[in-house]
Structure formats: structure tokens, C-alpha cells
Amino acid sequence: MRVLVPGASGMLAREVVRELLARGHEVQGIDARPWPGAPAEVPIHVVDVRKRAAEDIIRHFRPEAVIHMATVTHLREKSEDRYRINLGGTRAVFEYANAHGVGQVIFVGRHTFYGAYPDAPLYHTEDEPPMAAHSFPELADLIAADLYASTALWRMPNLKTSVLRICYTLGPARHGTLAAFLRFHRVPTVLGFDPLFQFMHDHDVARAIAQCLEAKLHGVYNVAGPPPLPLSTIIRGVGHQPIPMPEPLLRLAFGRLGFPSLPPAAIAHLKYPIVVDATSFRKATGFEHRKDEGQTIEAFRKSLRESSPRSVVS
């Protein structure tokens, strides 16, 4: 299949591109950032996905599917910029795809859609609304992008649309919110809380996205691998030290004394779990994770030890 990957230079997207190649697909990427050392058979077009040039790439390449991974997730970007990039980019991807006869679009979203709040069911299902959207303004654009992507399900009936809500990734790519949080030797936690965290190996995420492509899923799906673990278990598994701190102190510590820099709203994510039920996805695709929770933690731990610079391990 001819597959276009907007956001192809991202760490997780690179895994997806490699997985697609291994499965015999023809892949091109679009990204504002270059990908030095990209596989020779994968052209990476360095353009903004919202610009006219991106549409022209679709006209020429005529992809049968688009895997949209061009959302900004890190919290360094200013909120307004992120809003424009994530929503404008998502709109552009769907409109180009619809206008140029692309058969299928996969929106790669996140399980943080559901939010972390105390009276949530432990396993979230796809029918739930984003109950904590108000409490974490820094994630509002991603929630909006997820909901916007879902509108393609009825607005663009000729398009197979899948909206994936994928749990945290962990592994050799050392990429993603959880990986960034665990990178520090002293990992702050909220005193008196130890929520369950759900994560899966980078390679399994790439396989899940590829299987979604091949199954031509149409709908909203949670994607997860092994069952969740308490945060403290994960931190120790990585070989790092959890530092439980009273909540008010933790707010002050973010971004100081070698602690990660996080917005205050992130504290809810360190108190309450976000765990998803991925049964529907498994049923629809036959997906099974290959790396269990222990192997995933070990892969991440090893890659942290091996090299401090952020080189990509394939």
C-alpha cells in the first residue's frame, strides 16, 4: 500500500515507518523537521503539513492511506501555537485526503484523552467523554483534535477513518511523555498516591498502527498492550528513585533541582490512573503485544544506560 506519514520524523513515527517498510508498504513522509538517516527508500518532504506544498505531495504520491502523526505533544510549545498546529494540521490532513481520493486516514491520538480524575472507572472505554478536559488546558488541543478527527467518521463517508487512543509508549526510542518523565534519576511522585500507568513497547505501538492500517478500521479505538503497573514499580524497574513529595511542594519543584518541568495540571496524572480497555481494538485487528511489561521496562532501562545522547535505536 502507498502510505503517507505526516510527522514522519518524530521518534515514534520513525518506528512506524520502519514497520511499514518491513511489511512491504511504500512510504513517504512529511515533516517540518528533517529526518537525517531516514531509510533511502523513504522520501521525507520537509514542509509544514498545513501548507500548499503538502497537498501537492498528495497529488503526486497518490497515497492509499495517511497515518497522521504530526501532532505536537510536548509541553514546551506554547499552548496557542500547539492549538494551531494540532487542529490546523489535523484539518488539513483530512481535507486533502478527502479531496484526493485517499481511502483511509489513521489519526494517532493518546489515551490521556480521558483525563485523570478520582471517580473515573479504572478501565476507560471508547464511549466515554473527555471528563477532565477542563482541568488540563495544556492537553485541550489534543482532545479537540481527537474529537475533530472523529467527525470525519460521518462527514467523510468515503474515507475509512480510525481514531486511535494509544497508551504511553516506552522502549528504545526513549520518546513520549512517560519516557521523558522517567528519564530523570530522581522521579518525583505525589506523596500518598501511586497510580497505575499503562504503557507499551515502541515496536508494539508501531505494529498496532500497521495492523490498524491493514485491517482498514473505521471507528474510535483504544490501543494498549500489557496490563498497567503502579508508577513506583515502573520507576524502580527503570533503576531510578521515586521521590514522594507533598503536593504543594511538588508544584514548586517542577522544573527545578533536576526535576522534570511539568505544568501544575500534570499533578492529577501522578495521582489518578488513566488506563484504557483495548478489547475492541484487539478483536478488530487480532493485535497481540509481543513485549510484556517487564521486557518493555527492561528495553527502556537498557537504552537509557547505553547512550546519553538521544540517538535512535532501531
Add this chain to the structure above:
Amino acid sequence: MSEEIRSRVGRLDIPWNQYGIDPYGTARDDLVWFFEAARALYRSYFHVQSFGFENVPARGRAMLVGNHSGGVALDGLMLIAAVFLEMDPPRLAQAMIEKFLAHVPFASPLLSRVGQLTGLPEHVVRLLRDERLLLVFPEGARGTAKLFWKRNSLVQFGTGFMRLALQTGTPIVPFGFVGGGLAIPTIANSYKLGRLLGAPYVPLTPWLLPVPLPVRLAVRFGPAMHFEGSGNEDDASIEEKVEQVKERIRQLIGVGLEGLKSA
């Protein structure tokens, strides 16, 4: 740490992963110390007498449904201890706990590590489909708020448990719990203090704090009740079924009180 508890935890029908955690966040090692403490309360502090375990299924889904007795959820803890310590193989009863506890530091992860989840219909259905043993107090917080002189009465039952039991085809094992009202004789409930602490209320005793007295407690399970239906029936027919359960619990409380008197 005693071998008895460790071996019992090992015989629980729970799928542990390599870290000794189940898919709900229950931790095998935490269960060991939890049941050490619960056993001390159950055997040494309170002297709990328990009857009717032949009515509790040895495996598979079931709902233990009974009355609240005592100003804090001591009855729940003793129930969980009873089916763990007295049954062979032991079972882990999973209570549907008050929502406010999820906010409370230390209580929130502690309850999660010993298999106790917030009382949500989603949790009930998921655990039952996983063939777990559920512990339900349909009186809810109204039940723990019972004052001393009303200690053996029953307040209004919620009906959600019945709909969920019908929906999942789950047998209901009724139980009566007596003595908790003597352990914690509530003379008043302070809703103001409760608001301050983020709880629905705080029970007050003659010695102010709800510290329980080492009295005799008794729990009695009755034969399992099987109801037919989809869970989609109108309120009246659900309430009629709930009333049957309530009546059975009332009888079990009566038998329990007789037992405590003659002991």
C-alpha cells in the same frame, strides 16, 4: 510474617504478573501484610464469629450483599477477612468503596493495592465478568451513618446492585452483620467535620473518635439467591426483588443477634 497468610494469598485465584500485580492494581505482597493486620483484628481484637460459608461459591462470580454495621467500614474489612481466612481455597472479596476515598492520600493507593475499587457500575460489571467476588453494601454511606439506637435496623437500599446482578447473571449471597454498632456506638454524625476532611461525615462516639471497642462481632451468610431478568425492568419490579434480599438480610441479622446473646 506468617506462612498461613502467605500460602493463602498464593492460593487466591488471581492472575498475577511477574511483578505480583493483577490487572486492577492488586499487589500480592500488599495483600500479605493487609491480611496479617486484618487477621489480628478478626481473631484477637474483635473475636468475629462467622457462619454459612457453604453459601459462598468457591469460585466464579458472586455478590455478597448485606447490612452496614458500625460507623466506619469495619464490617467490610471483617467480611473481607472472613472469606479470606475461613474459606478453602480462600477468596478475595472486592468491596465497592465510597467515592471520596479516591481523593484521600495514602488511602487511595492502599485500597487499590488490596483489590478495593471505587463503587462504580463499570467496576461491578468488569469484576463480575472476570469471575470475581464482590462485596456490596446497598445502604451505602446512609448505612454507616446509622446511630447507636438504630444499629440493627436497615435503611433504604440502593437498587443498582440488583440491576447489575441481573445484567451479569450473578447470584446474590445475602449476609447479616451484627455487633458493629456496639463496637462503634455512633451518637451523632458530624457532617461539618466530614466536609472539612473531604468525607461524607465523621461518626462521633461517647469518646468522640470512632475508635472501635473490642467487642464480639458476628457475620452470617444465607443461601445464594438467583434472580431472573435482564436488568432493564422497571423500577417497581427491581424494587420488589431488592425487598426480597432486604428481608433475607433482616432475618440473618435476627439470627445473628440471638447468637450473640446466647454466646
